[in-house]
Amino acid sequence: MDLNDTPEQAAYREKVRSWLEAHSAEAPAVRSTRAGAEDAGYLAARRAWQGKLAEGGLAGVTWPQEFGGQGLGPIEQVIVNQELGRAGVPGILDVIGLGMLGPCLIAHGSDEQKTRYLGPMLHGDEVWCQMFSEPAAGSDLAAVQMRAVVQDDGSFVLNGQKVWTTNAQFSSYGLVLARTNVDVPKHKGMTMFIVPMDAAGVTTRGLRQISGEAEFNEVFLDDVRIGAENVVGGVDNGWGTALTVLMFERLTIGLGSEGFGYNAARFAAALASDPVAAKDKAVRKSLGEIGTDLLALRFASYRTLSALSQGQIPGPESGLAKVTTVNAAIAAGDLIADVVGPDALNEANEWAYMISFLPGLKSAGGTEQILRNTIGERVLGLPPEPRLDKGIPFSELRAKEKEGAAV
Known part of the structure; x- marks a missing residue:
């Protein structure tokens, strides 16, 4: 695996970097969209910024050109994400729309649906x-x-x-x-x-x-x-359509977001700057373990990129990216709380939101237990979980479940 940019990728990276240098002053502050979900002013600024990114060709990078995208590959999308993080500016507001629902409409929608909805979605006019x-x-x-x-x-x-x-x-x-x-x-x-x-x-x-x-x-x-x-x-035919959404959800999680590397660096720098934590062997050991997980996640993402560049479709093994990301981030929050103490949960502390929010992500996008079952069955070939619902009409399932409980 060659992790260096090809000449074409290097030229594309320089193009993206130049655009961001010219327009970064127009960007709103880096802030979690979720943390700003009730701030109408911030949301309006993020909508406008997504529109500018679309005009600059940095939104919908992998969308076909006929729908306003750039018709490029996932590697170019990663380059954009990396350069957004380097520039310290936020990415698109509507990650769910552009990353998962737009591709579903492109794959399964009617011509009328594509014409009506994809343009406003791309530019942030309609989330x-x-x-x-x-x-x-x-x-x-x-x-x-x-x-x-x-x-x-x-x-x-x-x-x-x-x-x-x-x-x-x-x-x-x-x-x-x-x-x-x-x-x-x-x-x-x-x-x-x-x-x-x-x-x-x-x-x-x-x-x-x-x-x-x-x-x-x-x-x-x-x-x-x-x-x-x-x-x-x-x-x-909703199940087949839903699988398209879920496939792109795996891809979105597996390739990471533009702020992931930036936040990981901030986390490490915060601990390194603490005079006690920097000398504590237990803290350094935990930091090393978290760093190892994040490094493994990075190379798993590279492997996904390699598969995509060869025309392969991301499979259920991509669920491991979600499991690793969430567990490593929770461990990072726990470590910060251990080092900082009760003040870590003070609203004025930049990590308070992360520490309180992240545990809930264990259930988002499929629980860890379900993801591990899926990987075990479909990737490792382990025996499947017993199922009472296979081949049974939906209207009869509750009766079958009661029979199973009685047994």
């Missing part, structure tokens, strides 16, 4: 959210119960609840997975819909976290009528 998880369907995504009932005119009426929906409070549209057929096995009876977040019957409520922010939401859909033109990928 999108992903409405998959439900109170009883998280890691087992195929267990969604939100119903979409077809009407005589071909439209659908949606009823149900979604939860842990990032950015729903300021999104214009959501991509919603709902059940359209209960008489087939659970993976076969779902459909993907585009839902306007201001549609009649859509209610968004913030979920207040221990960190103090309400970054996630629960969303209720009560008799929300959606036209047939808002179906993405065909009726009852």
Whole structure:
């Protein structure tokens, strides 16, 4: 594996760096989008900055040119992320839209949907959210119960609840997975819909976290009528459409974000500057272990890049990137708390937010236990978990689950 830029990549890096040097003064401060989720002024600045990045060719790098992207590869996207971190400026606001939902529309959407939605998404004019998880369907995504009932005119009426929906409070549209057929096995009876977040019957409520922010939401859909033109990928084909979103989610996590290396360097520098921590053997040992995990994660990302450059599709093994990232970051927060003491949780401390927020990420994007099961079964070839739902119509599952519990 050659980690040096090719001449073409070096030229592209210089182009990106020059653009950022010319425009970095126009960028808002580096700040977590989630930490600023309730700050309308900051969100407006991030929207405007995403628009500038799009105009400069630094948003939608891997999108096809016909949809406003650059038609480049994942390596160029990583170069952009690295240069954004080097310049100390934020990246795009709508990571979920551009990273996961836009590619889904490109792959499965109609020509009309692509024409209507991709441009405003790319420029930050319309932010999108992903409405998959439900109170009883998280890691087992195929267990969604939100119903979409077809009407005589071909439209659908949606009823149900979604939860842990990032950015729903300021999104214009959501991509919603709902059940359209209960008489087939659970993976076969779902459909993907585009839902306007201001549609009649859509209610968004913030979920207040221990960190103090309400970054996630629960969303209720009560008799929300959606036209047939808002179906993405065909009726009852929602599982295949959802897998496209999940594949790009793995890729987004696996390749990391523009701020990851920057924050890791800040973390190491903060501990090194502490006179006690710098001399403490236990602290240095923990720091070395965390650094090893982050280094392994970096090279795993390089391996993913190599596979992508050869035309391969990222598989379930990419879930390890999520597990490693979250666990290393939590360990880093714990180490800072041990070194700094109670003051680490003071709101004035720059690490307080990270320490309180990160443990919840163990459940985001699939719990660690489910990801490990998936890797064990699909990568290592271990025996699968027992399943009572295989081949059973969704409408009969609860009866089967009760029978299994009785046994």
